Amino acid sequence: MDKVVKEMKKKLPVGIQSFEVIRTEGYYYVDKTPFVRKLVDEGKFYFLARPRRFGKSLFLDTLKQAFLGRRELFEGLYLEKHWDWSVQYPVIHISFGAGVVEGINDLIDSIFFILERNQENLGINCKSTRNYKNCLHELIIRAAEKFSQKVVVLIDEYDKPILDRIEDRETALAIREKLKNLYSVLKDADPYLKLVFITGVSKFSKVSLFSGLNNLKDLTLHPEFATICGYTQEELETVFAERLKDLDLEEIRRWYNGYNFLGPPVYNPFDILLCLDSGLFRPYWFETGTPTFLIKLLVENRFFIPDLEHLQAGDEILESFDVDSIAPETLLFQTGYLTIDFVERASGMTIYTLRYPNLEVKTAFTRHLLDYLVRNRREREKNLIRLYRIFQKNDLQALRDLFHAFFASIPHDWYRKSEIQNYEGYYASIFYAYFSALGLQVKVGDPTSHGRLDMAVEFEDRCYLFEFKVVELEPEGRALETLRNRGYHEKYLDRFREVYLIGVEFSRTERNIVTFEWERMK
Structure with missing residues (x-):
């Protein structure tokens, strides 16, 4: 069968999610580039939380290539005719997605390694070599001066170092403070910045990680950006029509659709691309990571597991969490094991009713729960x-x-x-x-x-x-x-x-x- 997921391995930075079909010698695109234009037109500082393997990194790659002026990558997409390709911007790309952070020293080493790679890409040698905060600040200023353009800063998996050590409270708190110190640069560097886009799985409070960034626009539950990552049913049936001919569309929907971010429900792209490749219904997304810490948290809190079918939570639970206060409801939603079923607004409060997004998550999650208990x-x-x-x-x-x-x-x-x-x-x-x-x-x-x-x-x-x-x-x-x-x-x-x-x-x-x-x- 065709290697439908070849693009997932290459991470070609086009259209957010795309893949190559060898037989047709072309590409099928789910074009998310209208969101790129919308972001630039409407603001400057953005934050987006989505579950793992949901296309966040690919969207950052799309942003990066657009600001670098690589028009040839956007042929046939919306942005090709809705972007000023004569201007190129310096881009600083920070990602904590690779590996697992073991502790403070490991984190600092990773930060310096990432900053050194960005210096090489921009042809800049920072004088601040001992203080990572000063190094990032200097890099932004000197990049803006060298290229005579404001700088684009893209931060991927901003929270992963904390989540890597979430079971070790003392280490997690120490890592949080180091990251807070790094991210604080963004406030002071405001005059030199064109756009900042931060992604992660969880949503830590602004006070704990983004102190001072009061203008950080959160897209996580913004209806206009609900489909910025993932595939809608219409996108799936339109773009992948040829690949769906021999598959049960209703069964695909039952297995993989259902993630709701206050807009049309979406598929996890990781799941659907692998399903299209193999033709088999399997818990592909779930197999890439197990929620051991989360299940342990539920059991220790004596959580009534059947309540996961219709769990209710308010804004204060879904908006953010921190190392000192981890509500199971918040973690279940932000990591993708639960999604929004419907919303009630009354008397100045919002009530979210949560549910499993689809059959894959429900069956796989309960199997892992049994593994923990049995x-x-x-x-x-x-x-x-x-x-x-x-x-x-x-x-x-x-x-x-x-x-x-x-x-x-x-x-x-x-x-x-x-x-x-x-x-x-x-x-x-x-x-x-x-x-x-x-x-x-x-x-x-x-x-x-x-x-x-x-x-x-x-x-x-x-x-x-x-x-x-x-x-x-x-x-x-x-x-x-x-x-x-x-x-x-x-x-x-x-x-x-x-x-x-x-x-x-x-x-x-x-x-x-x-x-x-x-x-x-x-």
């Missing part, structure tokens, strides 16, 4: 296969036995160290994680006229309604009774051939299921 990936996979066979056969006794055996297999010592048996949502979260990891349709807290159902799981033409209880909190035998009395099943009867009520009760003392009852309603 500590045995092979056993997890065996259980998932068994679970699928159980649903195929509709064997509810086997369903009970599978989960009972799973909880019984967790070593006593692990409970002692984590005290997770006191986390009441833990047991229900395991059920949810297994069902979601299998790719089943799972609804949590589904509202009915009688209240909210704990969990509904759909498999083909059957629906299973779950009620979870802890016997230390309520008398044993109430779970199934609650389902019957509240009539949760009524809204499902017309939609499914079979509907089952399943009451599951746990004991924190026994650390396992003590009651598992079911009843068919249709």
